[in-house]
Amino acid sequence: MSDPGECLRDRHRDLLRYRDDYPVLAHTTYLVNNSLGAMHRGSAERLAQYADLWATRGVLAWNDWIPEMARVADLVGGLIGAPPGTTVLRQNVADLMGAVASCLDFGGTRNRVVYSDLEWPGSHYLWTAHGRFGAEVVVVPSAGDGVHLDVQRLVDAIDERTLVVPISLVLFRSSTLVDVAPVITRAHQVGALVLLDAYQAAGAVPVDVVALDVDLCVGGSVKYLCGGPGAGWLYVAPRLAGTLQPASVGWFGHRAPFDFAFAEVDYAPGTARFAGGTPGVAAAYAASAGYQVIADIGVQRIRERSVSLTQPLLEAALERGWTVRSPVDPAHRGGHVTVDPGDAQQVYEELTARGYLVDHRPGAGLRIGPHFFNTADECAAVLEEIDRIGRGR
Ligand SMILES: Cc1ncc(COP(=O)(O)O)c(C=O)c1O
Known part of the structure; x- marks a missing residue:
């Protein structure tokens, strides 16, 4: 558990009461x-509820599962x-x-997919694979340090040929x-999504899809x-939702799935048309417990707590002379910090063996991602452990 001294200093100390709910x-x-x-721990309880419904109600469990899927979707949407x-x-x-x-x-002249070279690789795989359907992928070089994205360069690459960003x-x-924001403004100016x-x-980090005016x-939930x-x-x-017609559609994306009409798809109104086939009910039950806590605390509060943990961590890494591959200003940083003390892969393996769980990305270093339930002591402890590993102890 945490140091009581830290708790007294910490204006978010009430968040520590959640710790017992996260067994790891x-x-x-x-x-x-x-x-x-x-x-x-509520995820295990929710999974037991899901299983119990299945075991005791059989096919009638769908009467609970389907509205629960919608509730959970709205919970995460919120x-x-x-x-x-x-x-x-x-x-x-x-x-x-x-x-x-x-x-x-x-198929037309507006066929470009424009994004930076710092995007999630899975996204890049997907869009480049759409080259076979005529997609022209435009990968915009980032600032070159692997950390910062050159937003202006991205904005400049978006034009009337751009379909999606x-x-x-x-x-x-x-x-x-x-x-x-500038990327969204530019994309909308030229009619791109x-x-x-x-x-x-x-x-x-607080996200407001309506205020940002994103299309999708x-x-x-991982x-x-x-x-x-x-x-x-x-x-x-x-x-937008009513105008999009996914070819990747399933019967749950149909307006009336239980009509089993053997005809061209009649899309469900709105976002529901993206539901695909039979939904992954168990995953939604499991996820809802995690979501509910985030909703109860509020993302704004979690963000404050996160910055209060990551900023000292990052500054301590700089003081040690480690390479920091995250923005130093917390206003430009999300929930984790990426630091490289040298020999990151080996340090990561040793930390894991000692029960300090962080992760490692090749070419970047260690990613350290505390959450609202972590303490400043834990963040300090991982740095000290890295020092110890560096000293061969
Ligand atoms: C920005 C981003 N997008 C997507 C993913 C994961 O994608 P998927 O849900 O397809 O595994 C990750 C996972 O690390 C991510 O960081």
């Missing part, structure tokens, strides 16, 4: 919420500012981005919080939402 915190120093957010009914759940970002891409016609709000490697990837932001927003795998989510702006 009892036996590890868990600072890898940027990768796999700690599981809330965490990114999405109005009820505008968010749908499906397995992961790749699946959902594929569904979005399947709405687009790359996929952009991460927080970059996965460096944790850079991107100023997406913006697909925001808020995966690394959701649950750690995608993400998943990271700061502490929802686990299998619960990807997609928001589609209501002004």
Whole structure:
């Protein structure tokens, strides 16, 4: 547990009462919420509820499961500012981005997909694979340091030939919080769509898809939402949702799935048309416990707590002379910090063996991602452990 002295100093000390709900915190120093957010014990209870419904009600469980899927979609939608009914759940970002891409016609002169070379590689794989359908991918070089994105260069690359601009709000490697507003403005000026990837932001940095005026927003639940795998989510702006027709569609995306009409698809109104086939109910049940805590605390509060933990961590890394591959100014940084003390791969392996969980990305270093339930002592402890490893102890 934490140092009581720190608790007294800490204006977020009440958040520490949540610690007992995250079992992994009892036996590890868990600072890898940027990768796999700690599981809330409620996820196990929710999974038991799901299984119990299946076991006792059989096929009638769908009467509970279907409304629960909608409730959970709205719960996570609320965490990114999405109005009820505008968010749908499906397995992961790749699946959902594929569904979005399947709405687009790359056959005309407006066939460009424009994004930076710091985007999530899975996104790059998907868009380049759409070259076979006529997509022209334009990868805009970033600032060159692997940390910062040159927003102006990206803006300048967007023109009337641009169909869609996929952009991460927080970059996965460096944790850079991107100023997406000029990109959205420019894209809309020329009639292009913006697909925001808020995966690394959701649950750690406030996101308001309505205020940002993005067309689509995608993400998943594995990271700061502490929802686990299998619960990807997609928001589609209501002004747009009825006009998009995913070719990657399933019977749950039909207006009346239980009519089983063997005819051309009659799309469900709004975002529901992106639902695909039979939904991953278990994943939604598991994820809801993590979401609920984030909703109860509020992302703004979590953000304050996060900065209060990551800023001293980053400054201490700088004092030690380590390479820091995240923005130093917290206003331009998401929930984790990326630091390289040297021999990062080996340090990562040793930290893991000693129960200090962070992660490692080749060419970047160690990503350290505390969450609201972590303490300043834990952040200090991981740095000291890295020092010890460096001294061969
Ligand atoms: C920005 C971003 N997008 C997407 C993903 C994951 O995508 P998927 O849900 O397809 O696994 C990650 C995972 O690290 C990510 O950081």
